Amino acid sequence: MGASIKLRHLRSFVAVAETGSFTVAANRLFQTQSSLTATIKQLEETAGLKLFDRTTRRVELTKDAIWFKAVAERVLLDFDNAIADLQAVSKSQRGHIKIAVAPSMMPHVLAPTLKSFRAQYPEISISVYDLGSDKIERAVLNGDMDFGLSTPLNRFADLDYVPVLSDPFGVIFPPDHPVGRKPGKVAWSELRQYDYVGLTSDTGIGALLTREKELLEGIEVRDYASSTTSLLALLQLGGKISVLPSLAAHTEELSKFKFRELHKPQVFREICLITRQLRSHSPSTQRILDILLSTIKSSKRLFGSKIY
Structure with a gap:
């Protein structure tokens, strides 16, 4: 039963319930009145209940449908919020990035990267951990970190090591x-x-x-x-x-x-960018990685270092 009820049924039901009119609800939803009427009929047939009492002046919820309105509104709100959250993550308007780096990378590489990233994406939260090489690799391998920046130590087969x-x-x-x-x-x-x-x-x-x-x-x-x-x-x-x-x-x-x-x-x-093989990055992580690599490549020769 539930599989045949779709979001359009819920949106149509809530619109009619709120306006008390098929005509007004159809205009709100940019539908024809006949299409809206057919959608509500499908919903009533699937539910096995009459949801609206129709009079010449107004359409009103039946007693059985009153409680369902709150449920339908909550489902629609949760769905719309979830989609908005996905879009926000895609645009790097929210999210959380976890980074593990060798301590020596903090002032020379990571600090300018974070400054540039935060200026462009102020709503993204960032956690930074300065660890030894072994712990960095294992944290990335276990999925505890989005990426690491360190000297290769273990060379785990499931990790990618890109020299920077x-x-x-x-x-x-x-x-x-x-x-x-x-x-x-x-x-x-x-x-x-x-x-x-x-x-x-x-x-x-x-x-x-x-x-x-x-x-x-x-x-x-x-x-x-x-x-x-x-x-x-x-x-x-x-x-x-x-x-x-x-x-x-x-x-x-x-x-x-x-x-x-x-x-x-x-x-x-050698310092490598360490990531998990076959694991796609979130849009926010990919953006900070792009800024990180750009920061490194645009750096002057830092204390005799070679930039790849």
């Missing part, structure tokens, strides 16, 4: 540290004589350095940090150095330290 930039590794040290006494780049082999703080292997930086063991050959690692925040705490003990990509080193929290690019060999960290 790379930045060179360098040594970070206190201003008075002897490693910075001579100008120019520093060779990896020169780090062996200093007190070195490593990064844990669950970070993209730490994982890369763990894979490239020859880079840190002969360097004794006593202390480890799991983020730039904990690295700051260890570097503040004094006399210590560490290795970071240039964008990670040039953040406000590490601004009191010096940075020199490393060579022999020169090594770059």
Whole structure:
């Protein structure tokens, strides 16, 4: 029974109930009166009830139809609101985007992206999470995040990794540290004589350095940090150095330290846009991704980084 009743039946019923006239209701709905009358007849036949009492002056609801008017109005309102919500999402007038990024991407890439996006789409809410590479990839894989921006670590088969930039590794040290006494780049082999703080292997930086063991050959690692925040705490003990990509080193929290690019060999960290394979983005997510990529490509060479 219910399958043969459509929204046009409900709209016709409510229009007649509100106006008390088939003629006025037909004009409101831009229908002919005969078409409207046929629609109401179909509804009555499907329901098995007479819905209107017709007199020469006015059309009135029957007792059985009075309660149904409120139900029909609620159904129409919910449907119209749902369609309006879909259209709003399509136009990025509302919605929620969840982003996971490496901390070093916050000031250099994400902040200008968010500023531009918010200016164009002020009604979209945004949640940003700064996480390590492993957690970023797993959050995108599990559908907890719309996309991530980080160094590839696990290379999950169900994720897409699109390189967007790379930045060179360098040594970070206190201003008075002897490693910075001579100008120019520093060779990896020169780090062996200093007190070195490593990064844990669950970070993209730490994982890369763990894979490239020859880079840190002969360097004794006593202390480890799991983020730039904990690295700051260890570097503040004094006399210590560490290795970071240039964008990670040039953040406000590490601004009191010096940075020199490393060579022999020169090594770059790759940053990828990480998304779920075969998963379509919402219009809002696609728009912020477009702005993100445009922001990266229009950036000047950030601290020696390469833009793809």
